[in-house]
Each structure stands twice: as C-alpha cells, then as structure tokens.
Amino acid sequence: MLTPAVAPIEAKKKEWSPYTDNGGTTLAIAGPDYAIVAADTRLSNGYSISCRDVTKLAQLTQHCVIGTAGMQADRAVFHKLLRTRVDYFKYKYGKTITPTALAQMIANILYGHRFFPYYCFNVVGGLDAQGHGVVFSYDAVGSYQALPYATTGSGAQLLEPLLDSHIAQRNRTQKNPPMSKDEAIAFVKNAMASVSERDIHTGDFLEIAVITREGTQIITREADGVERIKLGFD
C-alpha cells in the first residue's frame, strides 16, 4: 500500500536575536504640582542577576525625567541620544525643551527606528507649562499618551492594578482623597517593594525622581541618608 510521504519534522535552529530583556519595572505618577518617576535597579539576564545597581532613570532637563525598562544596551544609547538632542535643542533655540515637546520628540525618535526598534519601554514624568505634573507612557515604537500614572517593564502587570486602586481609587467602596507628594513617595516605595516580592526580575534597590517647580531630586537613599532604598530582604 502506498502511504503518503510526510516531511520529517526538523528541529528549528534557535535564531540569533539582537534583543535581550534585562528586566526591571518603572513607574510614574503625575500629581497636581509634582511628578514622580521611579524604577528598580536590577539588571537580569534570563534567570540570573547581572547587576544589582544599574540606573534606569535619566534626568533630561530640570523638570523632566525618563525611566526605561527593557534592554540595557538600548537604554544606555537611547538615554545618551536623548541627552544629546536636549542639549542640541538648547543651543539651537536658546531655551530648554519643555516636557510636552520632549515627549513628542521621544515618540518621533522611537518611530524613526520603526523597522529596528529600540527595545525600550519608557515612562516620562515632568511638569507642564502650568506647573502641573504630567506623565507619558510609550511602547517600543513611539506610541504614547499622557496619563495620570503609568508603569512599564516586567512588573508592570503586577503594579498597574495597584495604582488603579490606590491612585485612581477604582473599584473601591471606601475612597481616599488624592495623595500628597510625600504620601505618593511612600506609596511608591511600598508598591515597588510589593512588585519585587513576586517578580523575579525586579528588586535590589529603588531610585525615585521627584520633580517639582524647584527642580528634580533623585532619591536613592533612605531618610537617614546612609542606606540605599532596598527592595525586599533578599
């Protein structure tokens, strides 16, 4: 009897990828007169930790900070490129770029690499012209929107519902008034600590950028000024 010929199943060779995910989580919150951008400092590769103390934040202007999750190599170059573009803007136009203009410029740069994207998942926090906090969240190719709060990275799906509940006061019977700046900072510490409990790629230390009318302060240490802000006990 003739049997139909069946192509033998070949094992597909694992293709080289230009991308790798170094993990980590970022978070940004817009307040009435402040903005907060925070991120953990863990760099991971698969199930291993490569470095416990790498920054995911970059301060671009006096009133604007970007936080980026994704691939460290792309993040480093992308942040360097943004700093260069911000400086070029300053010397060309004689003034500092505003957060809203910078937000659009970031989107343009990301889309410019539409066919070989930066493996970067960004949040941007700043103050608008009226001094109110603004937060923008991006995908890898520059799609973005202004939001009251945003998260990106490996722990974003754990963090976002927590922010929905505590910042937007969603799905609650007992609603709280909006958080002050200091309450928001304390909340960020607790929220990121919670994410580190369950996401293996998030942890080690936390960096928080606080943007107010006076400028930006990047907090890396506890109140006593000696200890780094630790995420968890392990």
Next chain:
Amino acid sequence: MYRTAYDSDVTIFSPQGRLYQIEYAMEAVKQGAATAGLKSNTHVVLVAIKRNESQQKVLALDQQIGASTAGLTADARKLLDFMKSEIMNFRWAHESQIPVNWLAVEVSDKSQKRTQHAGSRPFGVGMLIAGVDSQGTHLYQTCPSGNYFDYYSCAIGARSQPVKTYLEKHYKEFPTCSREELIKHALQAIKASQPDEELDTTNCSVGVVGVDEQFTVFEGERLLPFDEATMNLERHQ
C-alpha cells in the same frame, strides 16, 4: 590684465597666483560690524558691535565654547549650526568637550572645501571662536579662505584697524588681567571702531568664558553692570 578675467569662479587662479573670489569673500567680512576677542590665562572675552538690537552676534555653542561672527549673517548661521552639531558629535563619540583647536580646524576645513569647488562660493563669514578646554584658554579667528589663526587678541570687521591698534598697545597686559579688567579692555577696544557713537545696551554684545565660568552672553540690560568698571554704557531709552 583685468582682475575680472580671473574672478568669475573660485576655481580660477590669477596669473599672480591669487584667488580673487576668496579675496572678495574676505571683503564681505570686512564690511560686517566689528567684533573683537581677547584672552587671559583664565578667561576669554568676545565683544561685538550690533547694527540692530535683535541681531545675535555672540553665541554660546557649548558650555565652554562660544563664537562671534562678522560678515554675511545667513552664512554665519549655517556655520554656527555646523559647529553645534560637530560639538555634539564629538561629545557623543568621546564623552568630552571637543578641543577648541579641533573645532577651528573643522570650520576651516569646511570653508576650504568651498574654495575648491566649481559652482560653490566661499562662506562670507569671519569668526572668532572663544573657548576653554584642558589646554587652557583659546581664541581663534577663521576666514573664508579656510585659514585659521591662534590669537591672544584680535579684531575683524568694519573699522577694526583702530581696534587692533588698541589691542596691540595693551596685549602684553592681557595674560594676567582679571576678568573685569579683560572685559573693560574689550569694551574700550571695540569702542575704537565707532569713535562718534557711544556704546549702549542695544548696539553691543559681550561674551565671557573662563576656566571656572560657562560661556555667557551679556546683552541689553545685562551689560549695565559692566558700566561701573568700564565705559559709560548708556541705557537706551
């Protein structure tokens, strides 16, 4: 022999070995409003006459580099933009500020290209580049010809000869001058280019950079503090 036989294109030498188009370009610089620069061991000062109040003659290009121009403003704008992007590119590749003489060379190379291409014309701009780098304070003059010169002090533009005379008289004092004395010399020097008109807050511009000071442009009302130590800068009504 008529000059006009050999001056129609920058690619034509005259029998005497001159390139008239370049010389004409340098005339354009001589027609521009005067600008002067002087340096000490710690500071470099640029000063420029402005023909109208909104003109930008002195520009910061980086934290510790600035320039002033004389000649065709549009050409100047292109060259200054080029310099800004060269500064940015160098910083991208080397994580540090471009040495000031490298910048002068880049501008000069770009200018020289225009002297060896049919259909192009040279930039009609002379520039004074002031900067501080790891080697200290620098002042360079660039020309449409593609030449550049390293100076302790210099002046270009209309009626710059009396300015040069002042500088020649005083240049030995400059290296050890204080910042205030240097600015005073700069304003007195540039004043020599317009003996019949007072300097006021609308017709001049000062740029200062130092080993410990970012390049800052002083214009308009910000010039008045120099009044006490220097000339009688009139507040323009």
